[in-house]
Structure formats: structure tokens, C-alpha cells
Amino acid sequence: MTRTIAELAEALGGRLWGDGSITVTGAAEPGEAGPNQIALATGAAYLEKLTAGGIALLAEGTDPEAYGLRAAVLVARPRLAMAGLTKSFDPARGPALGIHPSAVVAESAVIGAGAAIGPFVVIGEDVVIGRNATIYSHVSIGEKTVIGDDVLLREGARICHRVTIGDRFIMNPNAVVGADGFSFVTPEKSGVEEIREGLSQRAEIREQHWTRIHSLGGVVIGHDVEMGAGACIDRGTIRATKIGNGCKIDNQVQIGHNCQVGDDCLFAGQAGIAGSTRVGNRVVLGGKVGVSDNIFIGDDVIAGGGTDIYTNVPAGRVILGSPAVKMETHIEAQKNIRRLPRLYAQVSQLQETVKKLLDKG
Known part of the structure; x- marks a missing residue:
């Protein structure tokens, strides 16, 4: 299924930026998207992988121009928008009626x-x-x-x-x-x-x-x-x-x-x-x-x-x-377990010190 990025923006309830006539043929991760695939930049870590001249799904508040994009769809929650977008391009074909x-x-x-x-x-x-x-x-x-x-x-x-x-x-x-x-x-x-x-x-x-x-x-x-x-x-x-x-x-x-x-x-x-x-x-x-x-x-x-x-x-x-x-209890317990070798060394040192003091007395 293909559609224009303007049609995709409308279907996702997002805001179109750039050339709305670009045909979108599918979706991909940033850095792997072809010229007509929309890059799913769902988080800040993906933004640096965007390709200049590409198209992308971005979080509202991101500046598409700063990444050299041709067009973008801006949404409040990109990961939620992915649900509708992936459904649009799902290639699975069921049995005939x-x-x-x-x-x-x-x-x-x-x-x-x-x-x-x-x-x-x-x-x-x-x-x-x-x-x-x-x-x-x-x-x-x-x-x-x-x-x-x-x-x-x-x-x-x-x-x-x-x-x-x-x-x-x-x-x-x-x-x-x-x-x-x-x-x-x-x-x-x-x-x-x-x-x-x-x-x-x-x-x-x-x-x-x-x-x-x-x-x-x-x-x-x-x-x-x-x-x-x-x-x-x-x-x-x-x-x-x-x-x-x-x-x-x-x-x-x-x-x-x-x-x-x-x-x-x-x-x-x-x-x-x-x-x-x-x-x-x-x-x-x-x-x-x-x-x-x-x-x-x-x-x-x-x-x-x-x-x-x-x-x-x-x-x-x-x-x-x-x-x-409770999660916080488990995390604290794991920290304490990691401290055990150091604690053991400290106790051994104290034992040695006490033994020397007793020997002197």
C-alpha cells in the first residue's frame, strides 16, 4: 500500500511539515530508510541517525529542518502513532474471501x-x-x-x-x-x-x-x-x-x-x-x-x-x-551483594588488627 505523506499525516492525526506530495511506500528505522520510506524517529537516540533529504515520523517540538528532511509528520507521541502507521504498511495478506x-x-x-x-x-x-x-x-x-x-x-x-x-x-x-x-x-x-x-x-x-x-x-x-x-x-x-x-x-x-x-x-x-x-x-x-x-x-x-x-x-x-x-528492595539487596567482597576484606583486616592488639595486651 502506498500513500502520500500528507494522507499519512491526516490518518495519524499528526501535523505535516514539508512536501505533502511525497509518496510513502513503507517504514524503516533511521539510517536504514530508503528515499520513500518514512523513518521512525520515536526517541532522541534516533534523531542523529536521520538521513538528509529523507522523511520521518517525529515528536512534536522537533525541528525537521535541523535534520535536512524533505518532509515529516509530527505527533504528540510517536510510539503510539507507530501503531497506526505499522498497520497501514503491514504486508500480511490473508486467505481469499x-x-x-x-x-x-x-x-x-x-x-x-x-x-x-x-x-x-x-x-x-x-x-x-x-x-x-x-x-x-x-x-x-x-x-x-x-x-x-x-x-x-x-x-x-x-x-x-x-x-x-x-x-x-x-x-x-x-x-x-x-x-x-x-x-x-x-x-x-x-x-x-x-x-x-x-x-x-x-x-x-x-x-x-x-x-x-x-x-x-x-x-x-x-x-x-x-x-x-x-x-x-x-x-x-x-x-x-x-x-x-x-x-x-x-x-x-x-x-x-x-x-x-x-x-x-x-x-x-x-x-x-x-x-x-x-x-x-x-x-x-x-x-x-x-x-x-x-x-x-x-x-x-x-x-x-x-x-x-x-x-x-x-x-x-x-x-x-x-x-x-518490592523493586527498590531488590535493587538495594543487589547493591549490597556486590559490596560483600569489599566488606569481607574489611572484616578480615579488622580481625587481624584486633588479634595484634590482643597479642600486645
Whole structure:
């Protein structure tokens, strides 16, 4: 898709500077942009890389003339403008409108108007899909699943049976919604149960064999949710696992059975939330954050990458480390650890001094 920079400025709600007739064919980072690519100078560090005679997206208050540009779009928040700009130039092309001849769609399934369903898609009995669905190849959707309008399901996505999903859902390749939860039980109290109860060693080590607990609950996902490649949301044991509106779930994130997740949460890659945990609204989990089962994380909590959360976290707290503590506490502890060699040397010196004084006495 091509458009003039004047059209782009209008679409982004920005202010045009310079020659508005220049055709824009795409976007690139400063220093790598071609003559008709708009350079995304989203921060001060990028400004020095701008090429004279080029075109750029800049923060309001920046002087394009100082960088020798031909034209620019000035916006209040460049990173936010990037969302609209990148959407304009996204080259991804979905399957053609209609249902591909190789797709297998149950007669009882209801597909809304405007659907584009690619090759080798399998849609089960009594599935309901809203309007304008885009479903790429090799997607499978289990029986009695209900999906809203304007969904985008990429290659190999798997949605199991009896799942409910809202509008504008995006699911990237090989993500899975509605697989069975990780639930097993032993005939007698297991070693894990003993340790959790007493926080001590087992009374006796013996054979134990695991019996599967079937997952009868489903998954309920709200509107405007996005799942990255390889992400998994398990179905509930009896009640449904729930994901609120506006949540963004990165690649390889695992959300266990019975979890209840609020609205507008952001979970980065390889974060894992164990079963039956409740997560409030607007919670951010950095990459590789681990969350224990059966705990509660309050609204607006932010957990830095690699944090391990074992206990409840009150609303609004910023945490880091393993085990999780307030971020400022963790940073101070790390500073103290780095000081230990010097402290050890000082203590050794003091010991030597005291020993000499005692010997003289």
C-alpha cells in the first residue's frame, strides 16, 4: 500500500511539515530508510541517525529542518502513532474471501458474513463464528465453540471445544486455547501435598501413581485479546478459565487451569501462571515471570523480568526478584551483594588488627 505523506499525516492525526506530495511506500528505522520510506524517529537516540533529504515520523517540538528532511509528520507521541502507521504498511495478506475447498466445516457450524477461511481448516459441530473472520491454513476449532466478530486466527492455531471468545481476537501461529489443565491426583496424599502442608520433608518416601482429573470447564476470553505464537491457555477443571478484555499475551506464555485474569493485562514471553490464580486488571508480567498457584495479584501490579511470585501481591506494587520483593528492595539487596567482597576484606583486616592488639595486651 502506498500513500502520500500528507494522507499519512491526516490518518495519524499528526501535523505535516514539508512536501505533502511525497509518496510513502513503507517504514524503516533511521539510517536504514530508503528515499520513500518514512523513518521512525520515536526517541532522541534516533534523531542523529536521520538521513538528509529523507522523511520521518517525529515528536512534536522537533525541528525537521535541523535534520535536512524533505518532509515529516509530527505527533504528540510517536510510539503510539507507530501503531497506526505499522498497520497501514503491514504486508500480511490473508486467505481469499469464502471457504477454501480443502477446509472441513461441519454442517451445523454457523459462519458469519465476510469470512475468509484458508486451506485445511477444520471447524467442528455447532461452532459459531462472527462476521469478517480471517482464518489461515491448518487452524482447528472444536465443537460448540463461539467466536465473535473480526477475529484473526493465524496458521496452526488450535481452539478446543466449548470455548467462548469475544470480538477482534488475534491468535498467532501454534497457540492453543482450551487444552486440558495439568491436574492429577494420587490415591493417597502425595509427597507434594505433604510438603505444602508442613513445609518440611516427607514423613515417608513411597511409590505414588498419578490419576488424571479431566477438565470439564472451558475457557472464556473477552474482547480485543491477542495471543502470541505458542502461547497456551488451559481449560478449567469445573469452572471456566477466564481472560478479561484487552489482554495481550506474548509468545510461549502459559496460563493454567481455573485462572481468572482481569482486563488489559500484559504478559511477556515465557511468563507462566499456575492454576487457580487470580490476576487483577492492568497487571504487567515481564519475560520469564513465574506465578505460583492459588494466589492473588492485585490491580496494576508490575513484575520485572525473571520475577518469581510465590505469595499474594497487593494492588499497585512494583516487584522484582526471586522471591518477589518490592523493586527498590531488590535493587538495594543487589547493591549490597556486590559490596560483600569489599566488606569481607574489611572484616578480615579488622580481625587481624584486633588479634595484634590482643597479642600486645
